[in-house]
Amino acid sequence: MAEEDRSPEDEFQELLRQLLGGSGASMEGFDPEQLSRLTGMNIDPAMLQQMMRQMQGAFAASDGGISWDAAERQALHIANQEDRGVTAGQRADLDQAFSLASLWLSEATAISDLASAPRAITRGDWVTHTLPVWQELAGPVATSMADAMTSALSEQAPEDMQSMIQGAGRLMRMVGGSLFAAQLGKVVGDLSKEVVSGGDVGIPLMPDGEAAILPQNFAAFGEGLDIPEDQLALYVATRELAHARLFRHARWLRLHVISQITDFARGVHVDTDALEELASRFDPSQPEELRRAIESGELLPQRSEAQTAALTRLENLLATIEGWVDVVTEDALSRLPSTARISEVVRRRRAVGGPAERALGSLVGLELRPRRMREAAAMWRAVTDAVGTAARDALWDYPDLMPGAEDIDDPASLVARLESRARGEEPARDEMDDALERLLAGEDPDPTGSDNGDTDHPDDHRPV
Structure with a gap:
């Protein structure tokens, strides 16, 4: 059949034969631009050819899971294109900023310094260090996307391709997952x-x-701000150290944040109706529609009530963390003239987000922006003024001490509890305290004998 007479179905069938040929199949003659058109992704053809070779090898030995090698290669390919590395002058300037930031930060928080020295890193280094977390966060959505693509492709494929698709279900699922990973x-x-x-x-x-x-x-961040570069570097270094110190001190906090995000992500499911409708009219020669659908989040359905509630809890948690970092940073840099201006720039930058951050939100249905950071910062400021830095920072010692959404709404109540504790007064008992005391005494924690499912189990309050 002449090349110009081949239909899109013929092209896709031939592509599948090459792709699913296993590690023993030859990649000679494989056209990476063909898959780039079909997937709607603007990926460098040479990069894609290398990725496909790796995929073929993985197909032969994989247990059906999603291979994230494609994600790492694609991310590093983009990061390293314009990465100019770190010069000796940049490293020296940032080392000086980190040194002064650490000294001033120790005056503003009781949380101890880091064990390892902070560093200046390249874009490629950042990808390598952070990609494992991105994979963990996106894994549940990738699985859902892979399953949905497999189902939609099977239903939309021509009749003469059904036997091949049915016989390669596991591999097709991997194709869908790998495309999402890329x-x-x-x-x-x-x-x-x-x-x-x-x-x-x-x-x-x-x-x-x-x-x-x-x-x-x-x-690039400092361009056009009309702020001395050394002051800007000191601010960024202080904020970065405060963030890192907090997570090193409250070791349970990292798992707490990640688990809340992954719990949200597990509830994300691809809108199969939208995917099938898109597949029914998809023209491989016009990939823009598929690209727009992926980037806009069109394939992710509207959030359920449970997901909305989970997102609200996550936003409160992130705001609580960022509000603390904000207050500690401002206190540490109280003698820096441009602190207030830089703080406002950082807040606005976080509120708006960049193109890549918005694309990530469309991809996994999650916007990682603490919308209540100003209210949380006001809470931490009230706590600091009332009980000081040591008592404030002690709230991060255990997960059940950390302020919640109700404390952000009503800081005065939190301050009253902390002041009462500082005076040595016992906090008011509640039903949980009474039930726990009875349980420790070997008595029935619920003297009414009812079992309505509302009584908390002590394990529900164990540290995360």
Whole structure:
């Protein structure tokens, strides 16, 4: 059949034969631009050819899980394109900023310094260090996307391809997962060109106890602000160290944040009706529609009530963390003239988000922006003024001490409890205290004998 006479179905069938040929199949003659058109992803053909070779090898040995190698290669490919590395001058300037920031920060918080020295890193380094967390966060959505793509493809494929698709169900699921992984890699790669520091996104992406700044992105961040660069570097370094110190001190906090995000992500399911409707009219020569659907979040259905509630809890948690970081940073830099101006720039930047952050929200249905950060910062300011830094920071010692959403709404009540505790007064007992006392005494924690499912089990309050 002449090349110009081949239909889209013929092209896709031939592509599948090459792709599903296993590790023994030859990649000679494989056209990576063909898959780029079919998937709607703007991926470098040479990069895609290498990715497909790896996929073929993985198909032969994989247990059916999603291979994230494509995500890492795509992210590093984008991050390293314009990565100019770290010069000796940049490293020296940031080392000086980190040193002074650590000294001033120790005056503003009782939480101890990091065990490892903070660093200046490249965009590629940031991708390598943070990608394992991105994979953990996106894994549930990737699985849902892979399953939905397999189902939709099976229903929309021509009759003469059904036997091949049915016989390659596991492999097709891997194709769908790998395509999602590659799309995630593109988003993370783009994000590596926007973030200024390790804690810039607001979640614990860096390994525990590590702090870092990306000099190339920091230079772009300071353009047009009319703020002395050394003051800007000191602010960013202080905020980064505060974020890293908090997560190193409250070791339970990292798991607490990640588990809340993954719990939300497990509830995300691809809108199969929208995917099938898109597949029914999809033209491989016009990939823009598929690209827009992926980037806009069109394939992710409206949030359920449970997901909305989960997102609200997560936003409160992130706001509580970022509000503390905000207050501690401002206190540490009280002698810095431009602190207030830089703080406002950072708040607005976090509120707006960048293109890559918005793309990530569309991809996994989650916006990682603490919408209540100002209210949370006001709470931490009230606590600091009332009981001091040591009592304030002690709230991070255990998960059941950490302020909740109700404390953000009513800081006065939290302050009253802390002041009462500082005077040595016993807090008012509640039903949980009475039930726990009876349980420890070997008595029935519910003297009424009722079992309505509302009584908390002590394990429900164990540290995360």
